[in-house]
Amino acid sequence: MKINSNHSETELITGLRNDEAQAFERVFHTYKGKLYSFSWRFLKNRELCEEIVQETLINLWTNRHQLDLNYPLGPYLYTIARRLTLNALRNAATAGSAREKLWKDLQEAHNETEEAILLADLMEFAEQAVAKLPKQQQLVFKLSRYEGLSHEEIAEKLNLSKSTVNNHLVEALKNLRHHFKNSGISYGLLLAYLPFMR
Structure with a gap:
């Protein structure tokens, strides 16, 4: 997955692992809107969604030295956002049936998003390999x-x-x-x- 024409995802991950603030800024601008949209689908609350985006990206920065160069950033970030969104939903939904439905909806949406990201990454990798x-x-x-x-x-x-x-x-x-x-x-x-x- 190309973040922009000049920087590949591998270069971004390397930059994050090397404590480069510019790499984090590029990730922030690339993913903040996508992560917000993802959490908004379930929470419909601007402040909560902004919190989840912030916490997701803070988590990324905190764990930057453990990032795997072979694992795309997209699925990693969506996994964190999903967990945080689920926690927010659990706090909001008191009935067990409501929690179960929210979890199912969240699981399906996450799987669709992650598979789309993974497929794009694999397609790009395959094209490079064939070339x-x-x-x-x-x-x-x-x-x-x-x-x-x-x-x-x-x-x-x-x-x-x-x-x-x-x-x-x-x-x-x-x-x-x-x-x-x-x-x-x-x-x-x-x-x-x-x-x-x-």
Whole structure:
């Protein structure tokens, strides 16, 4: 996930871990509105929502040295905001049935938000990984997975033998698995979110 054109999320996390106030300011401006909107869906209270945004970002700064470079900031921040929102809801809702409904609604909204963020991160990572493949492997892989061409169609299009196309695909998948493994990202997780990788 790109925070802006000049700073990647990894650079931001590194900046936070190095106590850089500017990195925190960029995170603040990127996420304050999103976190506010998330808590507003349930609390409908301006002061409470502002408190949750503030507490979430204070928590981020307090725990900045423990941040994982391989774990996106979005899901981390939404997890904190969800917990704080739930606490506020628990204080507001006295009936057990009301609490259960609020928890269910909150859980569903959080899952949708986190999955959207995770999917965007995985898609970007996958694109970067494919771009690092050797040119011929990259071309064969894209024709197969992106355009849905068969081995025979790729062979004809590129004037290659069917076995050469198959070899390129096997090597491409092997290289991608290696790349994901070295980056600490589960290949299984990628398969779950990115069907074209199968």
